[in-house]
Amino acid sequence: MLFTSPETTILFWLVVGLAAFVGTVIHLIQSPKGTLGFPIAVMLGLLVMHFGAIVHLSSDYFHQHSPFLASIGYTRVSVAKGLQVSTIGYVAMALGIWLTSYFGQSYRLEFDRQHYPARFLRLAERSMLLVGGFFFVLVLALPQISAIPSLGAVVFSSRSLLPIALCFALLRRVWLGEGMRLWQIGLIAAVIPLTNLLASAILAEALATIIFIGCFWLALVGRRLGVGRALLALLLGSYLFVFLSINYLLVRDEFRDVVWEPTSTFEERLDGLGNALARFTPLSSSDEDQLFALDARLNQNFFVGMAVEKLEYQPDTYENGATLMAGLFAFVPRVIWTTKPERGGSEFITRHTGYQASGNTTYGIGPFFESYVNFGTWGVFIVCLLFAALSRWIDLRCYRAMVTGRMTEAVPLAVGALALVQPLAPFSAVFSSFYASLIVGFIIAKMLERYLDIRKFAEEQARSRLS
Secondary structure: OOOOOHHHHHHHHHHHHHHHHHHHHHHHHHOOOOOOOHHHHHHHHHHHOOHHHHHHHOOOOOHHHOHHHHHHOOOHHHHHHHHHHHHHHHHHHHHHHHHHHHHOOOOOOOOOHHHOOHHHHHHHHHHHHHHHHHHHHHHHHOHHHHHOOOHHHHHHHHOOHHHHHHHHHHHHHHHHOOOOOHHHHHHHHHHHHHHHHHHHOOOHHHHHHHHHHHHHHHHHHHHHHOHHHHHHHHHHHHHHHHHHHHHHHHHHHHHHHHHOOOOOOHHHHHHHHHHHHHOOOOOOOOOHHHHHHHHHHOOOHHHHHHHHHHHHHOHHHOOOOHHHHHHHOOOOOOOOOOOOOOOOHHHHHHHHHOOOOOOOOOOOOHHHHHHHHHHHHHHHHHHHHHHHHHHHHHHHHHHHHHHOOEHHHHHHHHHHHHHOOOOOOOHHHHHHHHHHHHHHHHHHHHHOHHHHEHHHHHHHHHHHHHO
């Protein structure tokens, strides 16, 4: 560590991480090469899942007072070590985004509404809303489909078409000044996490979707708002996210008892959700239960720190790239690769931290943890730099495709970018979703090509006029 005091180390790396995020947001908003906010969404998701280390800056906070946190066996020093590694990876991500912008396309692209048929974007939005809504309802109505090897990954990824359709609605509103109002788009977007809550009482994936849509909107209006107001919007959005997350965590067990009851009706679930919302309270630094929830669920650093400490004593237990290779080759279907390894989860946490994680509880690992247990600090730096560079490359390609009206290219890229916003997933899960999303996006784009490619649309319109 840089400092003898863990509190000083935590403060230093929190400031460095925040500076890296703010610098990245400013760079992307002001970039003449354009952005759709995909890298901001990736970094914001990771920031939210690691900033909980802030509770350890208070000398009056003792996580050992929580039986659950005390049972994990970490210390404030563990948090400091983990945050140091996480922030190094975070800074590497900022560098990867900047380098990709610098060495990427050399020309500037701006949307020109004079040469963009309003009817084209209108039809593109409606077709995507129809298809995306269908798959979203299908997965909710038949969740067992997701358990089918290979096919389940494709069908499950298809529901991501709905948030991409909402991004199309934002394009139409911001670029053309027509269509659904922002509050209407926001209302539909809010239905996604609420529906997931009522169906499964699991919120994480839906909130990642909201982060993605919010950052997409911010990227579209960022220059118009100005850097100051854009950062303020991010701050307010992050506060709302933390407020909802912490309060939900405090009432989650009771709500899940209702939802996971096999005989529970829709009305009972609605009542359970209403009762949970009624117990929400403002965030307070003096509320010990809120601090415990913040430390337990939004402070992934203590797991990273425990991995650092374990590998210091057992350096022969590094993964040496095994889990990263499993992620890169996640596109191989399990029906072909029958012995395909499953990485992450409770067993992986136990192996690299010593904490006997319960198999009944879902534990995320995230890119910082996984990169470190493979190759140490340099592994974190290099892997995170490349991962962020990928998100920025997709961002640039997708922005160019949308500006030029080639939605057949934009849809697969956007759905793939959404799959990258999984701050606690192992690389095998991230890239499995990424590859499946690209396939789904490509197939749907080809099926709807007449509505999603501006050249095909123009040809169709010309034929209609001649006939």
